[in-house]
Amino acid sequence: xxxxxxxxxxxxxxxxxxxxxxxxxxxxxxxxxxxxxxxxxxxxxxxxxxxxxxxxxxxxxxxxxxxxxxxxxxxxxxxxxxxxxxxxxxxxxxxxxxxxxxxxxxxxxxxxxxxxxxxxxxxxxxxxxxxxxxxxxxxxxxxxxxxxxxxxxxxxxxxxxxxxxxxxxxxxxxxxxxxxxxxxxxxxxxxxxxxxxxxxxxxxxxxxxxxxxxxxxxxxxxxxxxxxxxxxxxxxxxxxxxxxxxxxxxxxxxxxxxxxxxxxxxxxxxxxxxxxxxxxxxxxxxxxxxxxxxxxxxxxxxxxxxxxxxxxxxxxxxxxxxxxxxxxxxxxxxxxxxxxxxxxxxxxxxxxxxxxxxxxxxxxxxxxxxxxxxxxxxxxxxxxxxxxxxxxxxxxxxxx
Amino acid sequence: xxxxxxxxxxxxxxxxxxxxxxxxxxxxxxxxxxxxxxxxxxxxxxxxxxxxxxxxxxxxxxxxxxxxxxxxxxxxxxxxxxxxxxxxxxxxxxxxxxxxxxxxxxxxxxxxxxxxxxxxxxxxxxxxxxxxxxxxxxxxxxxxxxxxxxxxxxxxxxxxxxxxxxxxxxxxxxxxxxxxxxxxxxxxxxxxxxxxxxxxxxxxxxxxxxxxxxxxxxxxxxxxxxxxxxxxxxxxxxxxxxxxxxxxxxxxxxxxxxxxxxxxxxxxxxxxxxxxxxxxxxxxxxxxxxxxxxxxxxxxxxxxxxxxxxxxxxxxxxxxxxx
Numbered sequence: 001x002x003x004x005x006x007x008x009x010x011x012x013x014x015x016x017x018x019x020x021x022x023x024x025x026x027x028x029x030x031x032x033x034x035x036x037x038x039x040x041x042x043x044x045x046x047x048x049x050x051x052x053x054x055x056x057x058x059x060x061x062x063x064x065x066x067x068x069x070x071x072x073x074x075x076x077x078x079x080x081x082x083x084x085x086x087x088x089x090x091x092x093x094x095x096x097x098x099x100x101x102x103x104x105x106x107x108x109x110x111x112x113x114x115x116x117x118x119x120x121x122x123x124x125x126x127x128x129x130x131x132x133x134x135x136x137x138x139x140x141x142x143x144x145x146x147x148x149x150x151x152x153x154x155x156x157x158x159x160x161x162x163x164x165x166x167x168x169x170x171x172x173x174x175x176x177x178x179x180x181x182x183x184x185x186x187x188x189x190x191x192x193x194x195x196x197x198x199x200x201x202x203x204x205x206x207x208x209x210x211x212x213x214x215x216x217x218x219x220x221x222x223x224x225x226x227x228x229x230x231x232x233x234x235x236x237x238x239x240x241x242x243x244x245x246x247x248x249x250x251x252x253x254x255x256x257x258x259x260x261x262x263x264x265x266x267x268x269x270x271x272x273x274x275x276x277x278x279x280x281x282x283x284x285x286x287x288x289x290x291x292x293x294x295x296x297x298x299x300x301x302x303x304x305x306x307x308x309x310x311x312x313x314x315x316x317x318x319x320x321x322x323x324x325x326x327x328x329x330x331x332x333x334x335x336x337x338x339x340x341x342x343x344x345x346x347x348x349x350x351x352x353x354x355x356x357x358x359x360x361x362x363x364x365x366x367x368x369x370x371x372x373x374x375x376x377x378x379x380x381x382x383x384x385x386x387x388x389x390x391x392x393x394x395x396x397x398x399x400x
Numbered sequence: 401x402x403x404x405x406x407x408x409x410x411x412x413x414x415x416x417x418x419x420x421x422x423x424x425x426x427x428x429x430x431x432x433x434x435x436x437x438x439x440x441x442x443x444x445x446x447x448x449x450x451x452x453x454x455x456x457x458x459x460x461x462x463x464x465x466x467x468x469x470x471x472x473x474x475x476x477x478x479x480x481x482x483x484x485x486x487x488x489x490x491x492x493x494x495x496x497x498x499x500x501x502x503x504x505x506x507x508x509x510x511x512x513x514x515x516x517x518x519x520x521x522x523x524x525x526x527x528x529x530x531x532x533x534x535x536x537x538x539x540x541x542x543x544x545x546x547x548x549x550x551x552x553x554x555x556x557x558x559x560x561x562x563x564x565x566x567x568x569x570x571x572x573x574x575x576x577x578x579x580x581x582x583x584x585x586x587x588x589x590x591x592x593x594x595x596x597x598x599x600x601x602x603x604x605x606x607x608x609x610x611x612x613x614x615x616x617x618x619x620x621x622x623x624x625x626x627x628x629x630x631x632x633x634x635x636x637x638x639x640x641x642x643x644x645x646x647x648x649x650x651x652x653x654x655x656x657x658x659x660x661x662x663x664x665x666x667x668x669x670x671x672x673x674x675x676x677x678x679x680x681x682x683x684x685x686x687x688x689x690x691x692x693x694x695x696x697x698x699x700x701x702x703x704x705x706x707x708x709x710x711x712x713x714x715x716x717x718x719x720x721x722x723x
Binding site: 044045046180204205206207208209210211212213215216217219220222223224236239240243244247248249264267268270 | 676688
């Protein structure tokens with residue numbers, strides 16, 4: 001059998017190689033070249049649900065809006081990268097991205113702690129990054145010309161949370177947990193600072209990297225019996241925490257930032273999180289009237305409902321493509337410098353509202369939401385009730 | 401300082417620490433048994449543990465979707481799941497030994513160690529691949545069983561859940577069973593003989609390879625059952641869940657004296673308790689300056705101190721006569 005088997009494998013390899021040859025060297029007859037758009041988001045690991053949403057939202061937008069560029073003779077391609085929600089992986093990817101001269105813009109990341117070091121790399125070559133999801137203030141406060149975001153900021157989001165805790169939930173005491181990341185600890189500290197100003201007593205402030213065994217953290221919380229627990233972090237950690245806390249008999253209300261905004265929250269924590277509130281910079285697709293068609297197309301193409309930030313990624317991509325078109329006007333070849341400059345002038349009305357950038361790269365006006373988990377069925381995450389909606393301008397850059 | 405608070409939570413922390421400690425002890429047995437026989441650290445053991453957890457989750461999830469989870473008596477379901485997790489993990493451990501370790505048995509000590517690390521990475525991503533294809537998700541949630549979530553109030557601040565009791569009882573039974581097996585049966589005598597001197601044991605008519613396979617089977621089965629208990633207790637698993645518990649259990653085995661079965665139990669309990677007390681008390685005692693995030697630093701500092709004064713572990717390493 002041996003030699004026949006080997007010969008068979010060889011023939012198969014040859015056949016495959018022949019089959020792949022045309023695909024491996026695309027010939028673009030009258031084309032001027034290729035324009036590539038990269039995404040960076042976690043595609044594997046515990047946060048892959050949100051990260052994949054960013055990639056798919058971008059993919060949908062590229063397919064929808066690439067027409068003008070293709071007419072002008074450019075081939076438009078999407079290159080997805082998996083940053084694994086880890087800063088070192090994000091930076092390594094960023095180095096690969098800047099080495100590919102065809103890449104004219106990056107849509108990403110999900111995690112501020114990954115976006116900040118990665119954008120240092122993009123800055124070396126003035127490569128545009130438009131973030132659909134990074135809310136940490138530092139992302140834009142560094143004043144880099146190539147860094148933009150289409151969402152709100154944590155210094156506002158934390159305050160929206162504490163205002164809601166004080167005004168609507170009437171909490172007197174709060175216990176704050178965070179995940180020790182740039183994003184989670186950042187928003188937790190903004191929440192804490194403003195909550196204390198409003199007279200809420202913060203009786204605990206605890207960081208943890210634990211993912212499964214929360215018992216030793218919960219025991220002191222139970223003894224202190226706070227009115228509210230604020231979790232600054234991402235759903236993969238918050239969900240098992242909330243579940244364990246309720247099961248251990250904690251009666252406090254739960255609150256958290258947009259990191260909790262994923263259907264996986266109810267998939268993991270089930271009915272223990274029904275009725276809890278979270279703030280977000282990305283409303284569910286149902287609050288945007290224009291987004292209905294997007295949600296339908298997304299569902300049809302990918303067989304699942306869009307996760308939060310998919311719509312933001314879609315809009316960010318549309319903005320990037322507009323900027324590339326603008327800098328390709330008159331048959332010129334768009335460059336990284338011309339695209340970065342052009343983004344600032346784009347005024348785009350997308351499915352999540354109208355975006356216009358200020359000098360730092362923040363949207364001039366951003367929407368903030370307070371949402372309530374409606375059902376323990378992950379399929380119905382999109383039905384979460386909007387309790388409050390605020391339009392707040394980005395704060396001015398801090399004095400240096 | 402709120403003295404009542406510190407005293408009030410003490411029994412609850414003790415209980416949390418015991419549960420965690422038993423979990424570590426069960427996993428540590430796999431490390432310590434293999435070390436006792438082969439003087440080799442099986443770094444793939446944390447993945448054997450995770451495979452057990454996944455087997456349990458898959459069975460419970462399919463029972464749930466068939467609607468049998470509520471109807472069948474919970475104790476039978478739990479026993480069946482524990483057994484399935486133990487059998488599959490045990491067989492997996494035997495296979496790993498046959499494929500990845502046995503061909504390297506005469507190689508220098510570091511070579512099978514590297515092979516073990518490779519197997520560990522392979523299994524992590526194999527589990528991820530299989531689950532992604534099978535379920536399109538690899539973060540699995542153990543379906544809640546109402547009986548297990550029932551809570552019994554001991555005092556107004558202390559309560560214990562059914563699942564915690566299950567973990568403790570199951571762990572005690574397994575530890576007792578293993579102890580009896582190793583010390584009171586013929587097979588146990590053979591295992592101890594192989595650990596003492598492989599060449600002499602084979603001269604006495606013991607099939608050394610079979611005994612080594614058996615050691616992996618028992619260690620793997622304990623790990624798999626521990627995986628199921630972990631899932632039942634903490635609810636959420638993914639292919640990388642095993643890494644930290646595995647590392648801690650390995651530490652527990654060293655702390656108790658590696659190669660020493662009662663040592664693994666003692667080491668596991670000590671480490672679990674240290675961790676629970678550090679996590680719950682540190683921020684209370686330091687006024688929030690050092691929080692729960694420093695629990696591992698505290699626990700491991702104590703470990704280093706213990707090992708400075710007792711380098712062979714609390715109960716001593718099983719030292720082998722070398723010719």
